[in-house]
Amino acid sequence: MKLGLGLYRHMLVQENFKFAKQAGATHIIAHLTDYFAKEARLPGTTNAGWGVATGDRDIWSRGSLQKLKDSVNEHGLILEGLENFDPAHWHDVLLGGPKRDEQLEFLKQVIRDMGAVGIPVMGYNFSIAGVWGWRQGPFARGEAESVGLIGSELDVNSPIPNGTIWNMEYDKNAPEGFLDPVSHEALWANLQYFLEALVPVAEEVGVTLAAHPDDPPLPTLRGHARLVHQPRYYDELFNIVPSSSNRAELCIGSVAEMTEGNIYEDVDRWSKKNKIGYIHLRNVKGKVPNYHEVFIDEGDVDIGRIFKILKANGFDGVLIPDHTPQMSCNAPWHAGMAFALGYMKGVMSQI
Numbered sequence: 001m002k003l004g005l006g007l008y009r010h011m012l013v014q015e016n017f018k019f020a021k022q023a024g025a026t027h028i029i030a031h032l033t034d035y036f037a038k039e040a041r042l043p044g045t046t047n048a049g050w051g052v053a054t055g056d057r058d059i060w061s062r063g064s065l066q067k068l069k070d071s072v073n074e075h076g077l078i079l080e081g082l083e084n085f086d087p088a089h090w091h092d093v094l095l096g097g098p099k100r101d102e103q104l105e106f107l108k109q110v111i112r113d114m115g116a117v118g119i120p121v122m123g124y125n126f127s128i129a130g131v132w133g134w135r136q137g138p139f140a141r142g143e144a145e146s147v148g149l150i151g152s153e154l155d156v157n158s159p160i161p162n163g164t165i166w167n168m169e170y171d172k173n174a175p176e177g178f179l180d181p182v183s184h185e186a187l188w189a190n191l192q193y194f195l196e197a198l199v200p201v202a203e204e205v206g207v208t209l210a211a212h213p214d215d216p217p218l219p220t221l222r223g224h225a226r227l228v229h230q231p232r233y234y235d236e237l238f239n240i241v242p243s244s245s246n247r248a249e250l251c252i253g254s255v256a257e258m259t260e261g262n263i264y265e266d267v268d269r270w271s272k273k274n275k276i277g278y279i280h281l282r283n284v285k286g287k288v289p290n291y292h293e294v295f296i297d298e299g300d301v302d303i304g305r306i307f308k309i310l311k312a313n314g315f316d317g318v319l320i321p322d323h324t325p326q327m328s329c330n331a332p333w334h335a336g337m338a339f340a341l342g343y344m345k346g347v348m349s350q351i
Contacts, residue, residue: 115205148292210277
């Protein structure tokens with residue numbers, strides 16, 4: 001198993017590569033979509049939206065990917081993967097819209113370029129509403145700021161404006177009104193179309209497509225169907241196109257929030273079948289519709305038990321701390337990540 005760190009686009013700089021190395025990480029997961037343009041913060045805490053999806057294609061080009069990989073490598077780190085397509089590049093893939101095939105061709109080229117450069121994993125979240133509905137509060141130990149879902153405050157039918165998907169605006173000229181709700185049948189059909197188009201390309205160039213589960217894991221959100229909102233739906237996703245290139249971007253926190261399944265049995269099953277691309281590791285207290293995120297050592301999940309299962313099944317991929325509670329200091333994001341990385345490294349050394 002390998003210890004990694006996820007960095008948002010504006011954080012892909014020398015200072016943070018040094019921080020990752022100093023904190024014991026060996027691998028980087030890079031976000032190229034600029035949804036946190038100004039500063040690292042807790043995701044999902046602004047339901048007004050995450051900003052504008054610019055559709056910048058240059059940053060996804062082979063030359064830019066090679067430059068990023070070289071920069072990461074210069075600091076003794078490995079660029080393990082990219083996380084999340086730009087909504088402007090695949091909104092019609094998600095919606096089954098008229099530009100779907102055109103957008104899929106661009107995504108195929110991204111996968112080919114990743115293979116050529118040697119970036120082995122592409123994480124994605126096949127979701128219309130994305131991350132939405134959380135509230136920030138002093139939910140973690142010592143009143144550390146974190147995020148949580150409070151069912152009594154949540155309007156699951158709050159509509160999504162036209163030109164918006166995944167909590168980002170991709171078309172500022174979209175007509176007034178709201179997206180027509182996407183049903184479960186339609187969303188799964190759109191996912192199948194996506195996987196049938198991209199998995200063969202990923203196989204050919206040695207790239208893994210890794211699907212993130214829903215968070216919050218509700219059956220519907222903002223009037224739209226959700227995909228992997230219970231553990232059994234991961235198994236369905238894997239079976240659509242059986243392939244070593246079709247795996248999970250497994251978020252332990254998201255799965256722990258689900259109302260079905262057993263987190264330890266699920267992780268055991270998926271890791272035995274080699275269906276995990278890489279792992280988001282965080283801890284939570286509670287389940288939907290009421291839960292909150294906490295420090296990695298204080299939640300409902302026995303993190304040590306997760307590591308033991310992964311080791312027993314030969315998992316050799318990357319684990320990154322997901323978003324963490326913000327610590328009371330001048331660098332709350334970095335402090336939270338350093339604590340999580342140190343805890344993970346300590347557990348890994350003891351199993």
